[in-house]
Every structure is written in structure tokens, then in C-alpha cells.
Amino acid sequence: MTPAAHAHDHSHDDHSHHHHEHPLPTGIYLISPSGAVADPASIDLARVRLGELGFKTTVDRAALLVHERFAGTDKQRLAGIARALKQKHPIVMATRGGYGLSRLLPFIDWQAVADSGKSFIGQSDFTAFSLALLAKTGAVSYAGPTAVYDFGAKKMDDLTADLFGECMRHELEVLSFESPDSDPVDARGILWGGNLAMVASLVGTPYMPNIDGGILFLEDVAEHPFRIERMLTQLWHAGILARQGAIVLGRFTDYRLASHDNGFDLPAVIAWLRATVKVPVITGLPYGHVRVKATLPIGSQIGIATEDGMAHLVLQEHF
Amino acid sequence: MTPAAHAHDHSHDDHSHHHHEHPLPTGIYLISPSGAVADPASIDLARVRLGELGFKTTVDRAALLVHERFAGTDKQRLAGIARALKQKHPIVMATRGGYGLSRLLPFIDWQAVADSGKSFIGQSDFTAFSLALLAKTGAVSYAGPTAVYDFGAKKMDDLTADLFGECMRHELEVLSFESPDSDPVDARGILWGGNLAMVASLVGTPYMPNIDGGILFLEDVAEHPFRIERMLTQLWHAGILARQGAIVLGRFTDYRLASHDNGFDLPAVIAWLRATVKVPVITGLPYGHVRVKATLPIGSQIGIATEDGMAHLVLQEHF
Numbered sequence: 012m013t014p015a016a017h018a019h020d021h022s023h024d025d026h027s028h029h030h031h032e033h034p035l036p037t038g039i040y041l042i043s044p045s046g047a048v049a050d051p052a053s054i055d056l057a058r059v060r061l062g063e064l065g066f067k068t069t070v071d072r073a074a075l076l077v078h079e080r081f082a083g084t085d086k087q088r089l090a091g092i093a094r095a096l097k098q099k100h101p102i103v104m105a106t107r108g109g110y111g112l113s114r115l116l117p118f119i120d121w122q123a124v125a126d127s128g129k130s131f132i133g134q135s136d137f138t139a140f141s142l143a144l145l146a147k148t149g150a151v152s153y154a155g156p157t158a159v160y161d162f163g164a165k166k167m168d169d170l171t172a173d174l175f176g177e178c179m180r181h182e183l184e185v186l187s188f189e190s191p192d193s194d195p196v197d198a199r200g201i202l203w204g205g206n207l208a209m210v211a212s213l214v215g216t217p218y219m220p221n222i223d224g225g226i227l228f229l230e231d232v233a234e235h236p237f238r239i240e241r242m243l244t245q246l247w248h249a250g251i252l253a254r255q256g257a258i259v260l261g262r263f264t265d266y267r268l269a270s271h272d273n274g275f276d277l278p279a280v281i282a283w284l285r286a287t288v289k290v291p292v293i294t295g296l297p298y299g300h301v302r303v304k305a306t307l308p309i310g311s312q313i314g315i316a317t318e319d320g321m322a323h324l325v326l327q328e329h330f
Numbered sequence: 331m332t333p334a335a336h337a338h339d340h341s342h343d344d345h346s347h348h349h350h351e352h353p354l355p356t357g358i359y360l361i362s363p364s365g366a367v368a369d370p371a372s373i374d375l376a377r378v379r380l381g382e383l384g385f386k387t388t389v390d391r392a393a394l395l396v397h398e399r400f401a402g403t404d405k406q407r408l409a410g411i412a413r414a415l416k417q418k419h420p421i422v423m424a425t426r427g428g429y430g431l432s433r434l435l436p437f438i439d440w441q442a443v444a445d446s447g448k449s450f451i452g453q454s455d456f457t458a459f460s461l462a463l464l465a466k467t468g469a470v471s472y473a474g475p476t477a478v479y480d481f482g483a484k485k486m487d488d489l490t491a492d493l494f495g496e497c498m499r500h501e502l503e504v505l506s507f508e509s510p511d512s513d514p515v516d517a518r519g520i521l522w523g524g525n526l527a528m529v530a531s532l533v534g535t536p537y538m539p540n541i542d543g544g545i546l547f548l549e550d551v552a553e554h555p556f557r558i559e560r561m562l563t564q565l566w567h568a569g570i571l572a573r574q575g576a577i578v579l580g581r582f583t584d585y586r587l588a589s590h591d592n593g594f595d596l597p598a599v600i601a602w603l604r605a606t607v608k609v610p611v612i613t614g615l616p617y618g619h620v621r622v623k624a625t626l627p628i629g630s631q632i633g634i635a636t637e638d639g640m641a642h643l644v645l646q647e648h649f
Contacts, residue, residue, distance in 0.1 A: 049590060079594035080556065110556040113563040114602070212560055215534025216567035237399065237429040241531055244432040248535035271368060275398035283433070 038067040038100030040129075041158055042091040043074040043082030045136040046109020051075050053163030054106060060162045064176050066102070071095065074106055081111045089118055096127040102179060107159035108135025108206075116218050121147035130179065133157055135232075135300065138205030143218035145203060145310040153178065154205050154228075154298065155306030168302040178306035183326055186297075186305050190322035194291035197316045198256040202324070203309050204228040207263075211242035214249050223254050226315050226324075228307065230261030230299030236272075239263060240280045252288045257315050259322075260292065262299030293322050357386040357419030359448075360477055361410040362393040362401030364455040365428020370394050372482030373425060379481045383495050385421070390414065393425055400430045408437055415446040421498060426478035427454025427525075435537050440466035449498065452476055454551075454619065457524030462537035464522060464629040472497065473524050473547075473617065474625030487621040497625035502645055505616075505624050509641035513610035516635045517575040521643070522628050523547040526582075530561035533568050542573050545634050545643075547626065549580030549618030555591075558582060559599045571607045576634050578641075579611065581618030612641050 039061055041054065048054060054075070058068045073091040076083030083091070088111060095103040116139060124131070125148035132153035133140065141152040155178065156162060156171050177183035201222050204210055207229045213219040231239060246252050263277055285292050293315065298304050307324075314325030358380055360373065367373060373394070377387045392410040395402030402410070407430060414422040435458060443450070444467035451472035452459060460471040474497065475481060475490050496502035520541050523529055526548045532538040550558060565571050582596055604611050612634065617623050626643075633644035 047590065047592070077592065079598060080588075080591045081594075110560065113560050113567075114606070116567065208560075211531075212564050213567075214564075215538070216564060218567060219534070241429065241432050241527075245531050245533075245535060248432075248435065248532075248537060269399075271366065272399045273366070273396065275400075279398060287433070 037065055038069070039102040039104050040069050040071060040095050040098050040100040041074050041104055041106050042071045042095050043076070043106045044088050044092055044115065044133075044140065045082065045105065045111035046080060046107055047077040047082045048075055048106050048159060050159075053159045055163075057158035057161075057163035060167055060172070061158075064172055067100070069098065069100060080109065082106070085115060085118070089115055092119060092124075096123055096129065101128070102130045102132065105133030105137045105140075105157050107157050108133065108137055110136055112136050112139040113212060116143050119143070124148070125150035132306065134160075134304075135206045136209060138209035139213065139218065141205060141309040142203065142210065142213055142220055146218050146220040149310065151308050151310040153306055154309055156304060161302075161304070164302070171302065171304050174304075175306045178308070178326070181327065183306075186324040186326060187321055188295050188297050189320060190293055190295035190317060191320045193293040193295070193317045193322055194285070195317055196257050196291035196293060198224075198226065198291075199312065199314045200224045200226045200256040202226045202228065202307060202311050202313045204259075205230070205309065207231040207239060207242050208234060211245050214245055214251070220310075224256045225254075226257045226259060226313060227252075227255045228259040228261060228296055228298065230296075231263050232300035233265045234263070235266050235268075236263075236275060236277045236280045239277065240283060243280070243284055247288060252290060255290050257291045257293055258284070258288070259296050259315070259324075260294045261296040262301045264300055291317075293317060295322060356384055357388070358421040358423050359388050359390060359414050359417050359419040360393050360423055360425050361390045361414050362395070362425045363407050363411055363434065363452075363459065364401065364424065364430035365399060365426055366396040366401045367394055367425050367478060369478075372478045376477035376481035379486055379491070380477075383491055386419070388417065388419060399428065401425070404434055404437070408434055411438060411443075415442055415448065420447070421449045421451065424450075424452030424456045424459075424476050426476050427452065427456055429455055431455050431458040432531060435462050438462070443467070444469035451625065453479075453623075454525050455528060457528035458532065458537065460524060460628040461522065461529065461532055461539055465537050465539040468629065470627050470629040472625055473628055475623055480621075480623070483621070487623075490621065490623050493623075494625045497627070497645070500646065502625075505643040505645060506640055507614050507616050508639060509612055509614035509636060510639040512612040512614070512636045512641055513604070514636055515576050515610035515612060517543075517545070517610075518631065518633045519543040519545045519575040521545045521547065521626060521630050521632045523578075524549070524628065526550040526558060526561050527553060530564050533564055533570070539629075543575045544573075545576045545578060545632060546571075546574045547578040547580055547615055547617065549615075550582050551619035552584045553582070554585050554587075555582075555594060555596045555599045558596065559602060562599070562603055566607060571609060574609050576610045576612055577603070577607070578615045578634070578643075579613045580615040581620045583619055610636075612636060614641060
């Protein structure tokens with residue numbers, strides 16, 4: 012089941028990157044818009060690791076607050092987001108996911124987020140931020156590693172770190188991964204999606220991007236396949252799936268089957284999806300609540316193709 | 331926490347019911363549109379119990395089928411629904427909930443369901459059926475007990491059985507229950523809702539009723555308060571909560587808090603709901619995945635009022 016992620020790093024080819032004249036983004040501002048950081052030492056470790064990768068870091072003064080299960084009250088978390096727009100670092104990373112962004116969405120100044128030009132990155136609950144930003148402004152943000160779960164983990168995954176660095180430096184042109192049972196596809200469209208539960212929770216709200224011909228990627232954790240299917244069904248009934256150019260499935264992990272599932276499992280859900288929606292389904296994306304994860308630009312125009320058991324996401328093209 | 335349900339049965343008052351000239355509904359047709367029935371003996375027991383209450387029963391020939399976790403394939407379950415429209419009994423009861431109706435919704439002839447004049451009743455997953463029927467046709471159906479969980483339970487709850495019988499015979503005029511911390515309200519509107527996860531799963535789809543000034547009732551089981559809040563947030567963001575005349579909370583049961591919830595619990599969610607949405611919130615509705623449950627007419631115009639720590643749902647009025 013473990014997909015191999017291949018970063019096609021063309022940094023040896025100077026010609027590929029002559030058009031990126033802005034300075035390399037080398038500073039990261041850490042905020043906590045969702046769940047409380049349980050262990051501040053993980054943030055310290057993340058800063059050391061990010062430093063080794065060439066990134067300076069600053070921790071927002073509210074990032075370690077605790078209120079109930081949240082990293083501070085709603086007001087405190089919103090203030091952290093607002094401060095992130097005004098500080099100097101070009102990258103803003105969520106320390107972790109959890110739960111907490113949903114109820115903040117109406118109180119975030121999305122145009123100010125877009126105008127800041129910052130690269131926001133997070134995962135899981137952060138899907139709500141990325142999709143709301145895309146829906147309200149069209150601006151790009153990133154699904155990828157976070158301080159607590161990735162850079163602050165006891166053992167950091169090197170490929171995850173490399174992919175993050177290359178993506179932030181705009182060096183990553185193609186992300187290739189094993190995808191043996193994927194449908195044939197050769198398409199271009201806007202990459203969007205993230206955590207399925209968060210995507211589904213935005214259906215019918217002003218924070219749901221209205222994307223035609225998109226490349227929709229999805230992952231989730233600790234959701235039984237019947238819940239995964241029910242969430243996909245919501246996207247189907249809402250007319251969202253049929254309008255996409257491709258559905259790219261990341262990792263769905265940590266669910267527990269019951270004896271009465273009686274053969275119903277994730278493969279049954281994927282078979283149902285393929286039979287129900289006439290859109291190419293691509294499996295094996297190295298993304299989800301797993302150690303090896305790509306950094307993915309949500310809202311960016313990309314290409315996707317499958318060939319010989321491999322899938323390729325073309326993140327940057329030279330037109 | 332256990333609310334007391336009081337059925338105000340005015341059947342001793344003959345004048346109240348002179349306008350109900352149709353024959354009393356005394357037959358129930360059992361179908362399984364969702365999960366497989368694990369123990370067929372529970373259906374036998376339910377039939378005995380329903381017989382004692384004066385209801386003849388017939389079991390659809392697909393009601394005991396098993397396919398994966400479902401009561402038969404999609405086709406078999408759809409055929410059971412179709413047969414239910416053509417048989418003689420006026421009441422059609424789902425044997426149980428589970429998961430399975432979501433993906434059937436586009437393939438059900440909703441106008442035929444409405445035209446059948448049958449009283450459909452179910453709970454949990456059946457919320458998808460009731461809301462889709464209401465959205466597509468405006469027809470009334472019922473949230474209430476099912477064969478497996480209630481009438482087929484080792485110990486049947488007498489109040490649940492009485493409320494079901496009275497509701498089916500159109501004898502129940504007012505449902506009153508203890509509701510000590512409820513907001514003041516005196517309103518009329520369409521009663522709708524059911525299982526929160528199912529309600530949320532229909533947002534943004536053609537199967538979501540578009541109800542203004544409604545009386546929205548909600549319950550759920552085994553959903554952590556943060557998920558309950560996230561689902562309520564979806565309804566809030568979609569503009570649905572603000573348009574209701576009242577939000578009536580049934581029982582939210584069988585969830586497990588974690589140490590990092592740190593004080594975040596259902597009361598925090600209800601406090602957030604009250605602070606966020608300027609709609610009266612009424613608690614204590616005897617409905618949910620619990621033994622004592624009312625039978626509630628989804629899509630029916632009702633009244634609601636609170637007074638002296640009690641809430642009253644006026645199910646039938648004489649105009």
C-alpha cells in the first residue's frame with residue numbers, strides 16, 4: 012500500500028528556474044489556528060529541523076495557548092492569523108490540525124490573506140482555511156506537513172521534508188507516484204481538496220470553491236469506509252464530483268472494520284465511486300495522515316497523467 | 331438528563347377527532363432500506379409486539395437479505411421500497427437504520443412515494459429518506475421507532491410504543507417534555523430534521539429541504555461534540571440555522587471525551603450555538619438513539635412553546 016513519491020528535482024538545470032526572480036522564501040511563521048499544541052517541545056524540535064533545511068522560524072505568541080481543546084479562544088486564534096499577515100516571513104505554517112477553523116471562517120479577512128502574498132501551509136483541519144481562501148479569492152495555499160506532526164515528530168521523514176523544501180522554493184516540477192490501478196487520464200485543471208471530512212463539511216457553504224474541471228485530491232483518517240462513502244456521496248449529490256477532471260485519492264488510514272461490514276471496505280467504496288461517477292479515479296497519492304506526504308499547491312493549475320502504473324502531477328510547466 | 335415525555339392523549343374527547351374519517355391505520359409493512367438485520371428473531375419479536383398494539387404486519391421479501399453491510403444490494407433495497415408503495419398496509423416501517431439510503435436517493439421515485447399516501451417511519455439513516463421526500467414533494471413522513479431497535483428490543487419501552495400508536499392513529503395532539511434550560515419560544519413552523527450526521531450530509535444537495543421558519547430537531551449517536559459542532563457549523567454557514575424558528579435538540583449519546591478536550595463538551599457546543607445563532611434553542615426532546623423516543627411527523631406544520639421548564643410540541647391543532 013505504501014506509495015513511492017518521486018520528487019523530480021530539476022534544480023541542477025538552471026534554465027528551469029530563471030523566471031523565479033523573487034528571493035527564495037526562507038522564513039516560516041508558526042501559528043495555531045486549530046487544536047492546542049500538546050507538547051511544546053515538538054515545536055522546538057520542528058524549529059531545529061526547519062533550521063537545518065534552511066528556514067528561519069518565528070512562533071506566534073498565541074501558538075502555544077490552550078483553551079478547551081483549542082489553541083486559545085476563537086479571538087486569540089484569529090489574532091494569530093491576523094499577525095501572520097503582517098510579519099516578515101513569507102511562509103505561514105499551521106503547527107497542527109485538530110478542530111477549530113470551521114467556526115472561525117466568517118471572521119477571517121480573506122482578501123487580506125490573499126493580498127499578504129504569504130504561502131500558508133497546513134493539513135487536515137487546515138483544509139477549511141485553504142478551501143475558504145480559494146473560494147473567496149482564488150489564492151493558492153498549501154496542503155503539506157506541519158510543525159507538530161512532521162517536523163516535530165520523533166523521526167522526521169526525509170522525503171516529506173525534501174518535498175516541502177522543493178515546493179516552497181518552487182523547484183518541484185513533477186510529483187510522480189506508484190498508482191497501479193488508476194484510470195487513464197491526461198488532464199489539466201485546478202488542484203484542490205484535502206481532508207475529505209473538511210471538504211464535505213463545506214458543501215453548501217460560501218467557503219466551498221466552485222471548481223469546474225478540477226483535480227480533486229482527498230484523504231482522511233479514522234473514518235470508517237461507510238463514512239468515507241457517505242461524504243463522497245454528498246459531493247456526488249451536490250454535483251461536485253461529476254464536474255471534476257480527476258479524483259485523486261491519498262491515504263485513508265486508521266479506520267476499524269466491524270464483523271458486520273461483511274466485505275464492505277475501502278476497495279468496495281472505490282469500486283462504487285468508479286461505477287457511479289464517470290471521472291477518472293487515481294489512487295496512491297502520497298498524502299494524508301501518514302509520514303510520507305507531498306506538499307500540494309491548493310488552487311494551482313496543474314497537469315495530471317497516468318502511464319504504466321505511475322501517476323504524475325505536473326506542478327509547474329513552462330509554457 | 332433523562333427527559334420525561336408526556337403524551338397528552340385526548341382520545342377520551344371524541345370531539346377532537348371527528349375530522350379523521352379515514353379508517354385507522356392498522357397495518358405495517360416492514361422494509362430494510364439501509365443496514366442488514368443481524369438477528370431475524372428481533373423482527374419476529376417486533377411483529378408480536380406490534381400485533382399486541384393492534385397492528386398487523388407484513389415483512390417485505392427482501393427485508394432480511396444481506397449484502398456486505400447492507401440489507402441486500404442497492405437494487406434489492408430499491409425494489410423493497412417500490413413494493414412498499416403497492417401493498418395494502420398504510421404504514422411502512424424501516425426495520426432499522428445503519429447506512430445505505432444515501433446512495434439510493436437518486437433512484438427513488440419520490441412522487442410515487444408521496445402519491446402512495448403511505449406513512450413511512452424510520453430513524454437514523456432513514457433521515458435521508460424523510461428529508462429527500464420532503465425536499466422533493468413536501469410529503470410528511472415520520473421519525474420514530476423501528477422494528478429492530480425498539481419493538482424487537484429485549485425490553486420494549488412502553489411510552490415509545492404508546493407514542494407511536496397515538497401518532498399513527500392521529501390521536502397525539504401535544505408532546506410535552508422537561509426542558510429546564512430552554513430559550514423562550516412560541517412559534518409555528520414545519521417540523522423537520524432527524525439525525526444530525528444525515529442532515530449535514532444532505533447540505534448542498536437536491537435532497538435538502540428548503541425550509542424557512544422551520545422547527546429543526548436534531549439528535550446523534552457516537553459523534554464527538556467537536557463533530558456535532560462541525561456539523562452544526564455547516565448548517566450555520568449554509569444559512570440554514572438562522573432561517574429556522576427554533577432548534578430542538580434531542581439526545582446526543584454514546585460519545586467519548588478525551589483528556590485533551592479539556593472541558594470542551596456538549597454543553598460548550600450548545601453554549602456556542604446559542605451565542606452564534608439568534609434562534610431559540612430547546613433541549614430535552616425525547617428523541618435519538620435512546621429507548622424513550624417520540625414519533626415525530628417530519629414535514630408537518632406544528633407549534634412549539636416553552637413555559638416553566640417545559641416544552642410543548644403542538645402536533646395537531648384545531649383551526
